[in-house]
Amino acid sequence: MKKILVVSEALGEPNHKRGIFHFTRELVRSLAAEGHELTLLVETTRRYRRLRRRQRRTPLFPADSRAIELLALYRFLDETNMAEPMMRSTLRRTIAWFRQRIHLATSWEFASCFLRAIGLLGLRARLIENNTVGLEYIPTDLRHLKLFRDFLLEPGFYSYQDMSALLRLPAPRIDARGYDIVLVDTPTRVAITHNPDARVICVVHDLLPLTDLRLSDVATRLFLSRLLTSLHQADELAFVSNYSMNRFRQLLPQFAHLPARVVYPRTRFDASDAIRPTPAAARSARPTFVIIVSAEPRKNLNSVIRAFRKLPHADLVVIGYTGAAHPIRSLPSNVRLAGYVDEQDKAALIAEAHGLIMPSLAEGFGVPIIEALAANTPVLCSDIPVFREVAGELADYFDPFSTESICASVTRVLAQQEEWRNKIRARREELAVRFGHHTQARDFLAHHAGPENVVALAKTSAPSAALNDLATHGT
Template sequence: MTKRLLLISESVGTPTPARGILNYSAGLLACCKRLGVETTLLVETPEATTSSPEQLVRFLVEGTVDGAIRHKPHWKHLYVKYIQSLLERTRPAALGQSPVRNVVTSGITAPPLAAPHLAWIDAFMPVARFYSDSTLRASYGLAPPIVDARGFDIVVMDAFHHAHPVTDQGARVALVIHDLIPLDELSGRYRLAFDQKLKTALEQATELIFVSAATENEFGQRFPNHAARPSSVFSPVIRPDLLAASAAANQTPKAERPTVVSILSDEPRKNIPLLLEAFARVGDRADLVIIGNVAASRYPDAHSNVRFVGQITETEKTELLRSAVALVFPSLSEGFGIPIVEGALFGLPVICSDLPVFHEISGGLATFFNPSSVSALAQLLDEVISNPDSFQYKANALRERCLATYGIDTATARLAQLLASAPA
C-alpha cells in the first residue's frame, strides 16, 4: 500500500532558495520518490486563489516573498491588531481554527533546472500566506493555523513550525530538528517567535528526526522531558547534481596559485574574523575564496588575497571546489556541516573546527583545529598549501566515507526503515 506524506516546509514551500534546509528536504523528497511514497507539499501562495501546478511551480522558482506580511513591519502591526480584535469578538472560536486544505495534483514532467526537487512532489496543498501568518502568530503568541492532514500516513515538519496538523488516528507527525543554535543566538521578537515555534512543534510531533547524533544528544540534555520520545537520525543526502559534478573533479587541473575555499554565512558563529586573521599569516602564497552571503564591506581589513564571491550558482561553486587545494570550515557551532561533505566529495582535504559533530560527520578523517586559536589554523593552512599531497590519503578516505554514509542509496534504505515503523 502506497504511503502518503505531507511536507510542511517554509524552505521548500516558499521562494527561498538560499536556505540550507531546502537541500535537506530536497534529499528527503528524492528518497521518497525512489520508495514510491506519494508526497504533498504545503505551499504558501500570495492570495487565496486556485492555482494550477504550473503556476505554483513558477511561483516557487521565480516568485518573491517581498510582499509577505513578515517583510512589511508597518502592515504587520496593523494585521496583528486586526487579529487580536477579531479574537476578542469571536471567542472561543479563534481565527484560523478551521482546517485548511486544497490539494492540487502535480504531475510535473519538466521542472525548472533551478528546482529539480519539484519533480519529486506529487501534489501541492496551496494555502494563502500560510507560513507568513504562522510566523506572525508565533511572534504574538496567537494560536497556530490548523492544517487538515487527514488521509496522510505521516506529516513531516522539516523545521520548527507554528502549525497544528489534524491527522487520522494512528498517523505520525515527524519533526526534523537541525540544531538548537537559535536558543543561544536569538533575542527579542525573533526569540519569542522561535520559542513559540519550538513549543508548538514539540506539542504536535509524535516523533523526532535529528540530522546528527550530536544534535540528538544536545537536545536530550536541553530538553530531558522530551528525551524519551521516539527519535532517529536521518542525515542530509548528497544531491545528485553535486555527485555528478564531483565525479570529474580529479580531471580538473589545479590553478597554479593555490586556492582555499570556505563556504560560510555572515554570522558570528561562523568565525570569519579568525579565518581572515589566520589566512593573513599565510601571506601572498595562496588565495582564500569565501562562498556565501558574506558582505565584504564588513571586513575592510581583509588581506588582498581574500575574495568574497557571495551567493553564486551551483555550477560556479563546483568550479571553485574543483580547482581548490583544500576546504576550511571554522564554525563554532553547527547541527551538521554540509560544507564538509561538499569539500570531501571533490577530494579536498577538509580543515575544520574541533567539534563533536564534525568528528561524527567525517569519521575523524578531517583535519581539526581549535576554533579559538589563530595560530593553530594558520599552521594547518601553511601545511596544506605547502604540501597538499600529504593530506590526500585522508581526503580520499573521507570522500569514500561520505559517499557510503550520505549517498542516495544509503539514505533511501534508512528512510524505508523509518517509514516502516515508528522508531524505538
C-alpha cells in the first residue's frame, strides 16, 4: 500500500478539464480499489473562505466541526457552470479572464503562494480528513472525491501557477514529505519538497499546446513553462498513448533519461454487458450519431456538420462547448447542440446512438472512443495514427478533410449496425483488460523497466532551436 499525493488541476479546483478529469478520476478509482491511501491537493480561494465562514455561522454545527470544512470544500469544487461559456462572447470571456487574474493577484492567496515560493513563509501542510457520512447527496461529477482519505489545502495553488509564469515569479511550493508517490496528472508548475525515496510521476497527455498552430503564443509559453518545470522534477513519466510518447521523443529528446510508460485512459466495462446485445428498441427509429467536442479547431466539428447537410435522413447530437457562434446560426435541422451534459446523460446518449463520430485532426488519445466501445456503440473516426492505436479494427475510418468520406463512413455504419456491434462484443474481454479501470493502477505503478510497460526514452539528437528558444522564456 502506497501513500499517494494527487496534484490534479482537473480535480483540485472547480474547473473540470474533461479529458484529464476522466483519466485521473478513473485512475483514482483504480488506485483506491487496490487499497492505496490517496490525498488530493485542493486550492483554496476567496470563494472557499466565504463558503467556510457561511457554514460556521450555521448554528446547527459546532464551530470546530469537520463537516463545516467538508461542506465548504465540496461546494467549492462543485461551483463551476460548464454551460456558462456558451452564453458569453469572446470579448466577454477575455474581459472575465483578465478580471479573474487581477482579482487573484490582489488576493491573500496569491501573496501566500508568493511568500512560500521565495522561502519567506514556511511550508505548512493543512490536511482535512475526508468523512462524507454527513453529506446526504454528492453530485455525480464529485463522487470520486469520496475515494480520498484526506485533502491538502493550498491557498490559490493552481491559479497562481500561470501567473507565476507570466510574471516570471518562482513556482508555487508544496510539502509532499510523508508520501511515497506524488502523482502530477498533467504538466504543472510546482516545486515539490518530498522524501528522497519518494517518486514523482508526471502524466503527459499530449504536446498539442506546442504544436497546434492555432493556439496563441501565450498559451504555448504557459504550457511549456508547466511542462519544463514538471520534467525537471519528475522521476518517471506516464503517457496516455504510444503516439504521445513517440511525439515527446521527437520534440524533447533532452529528457530521454526519464523512465516512461504508457498508461491508457480507462472506462467502465461491465462484465454483464459482454454477452448482452444492445436492444435495438433503445435506439431511436431515426438514425442518430453523437460527437463530443470542445471549442478547438482541431476537433473538426464543421466538417461533420457539412457532411450532415448531405445526410438529411440522420441526426447529429453535438455534446460540449462549441465555441464560435457562426456555426450555430446556420445549423441544418438535423443537427442539435446539446451543450455540456453530465456523465450519466452523456453515457445514455452514446449508448442509444447508432454511432459515435471522432473527426479530430489531432489528439493525444480519444476517450470518447473507449466510452463508445464500452457501450457497444459503433465508432467512426479520423484516419490518424493515435485513433488506429486506440480503436484498431473496431472503428470505421474516414478522411477528416473530406465531407464525402465522412458521409460514406456514416452510410457504411448504418448499413452494418449489428456487424459492428457483434465485432465489439466479441473483443469485449480484451477491451476490458486494455481499457477497464481495474488494470490502470497496475500499469501506473509498474516498478521495473521492461519492454511492455516502463522504458527509457530513446536518446536522439539535440532539441530544435525553436524549442530551445521557447524554453528560455518558459521556465
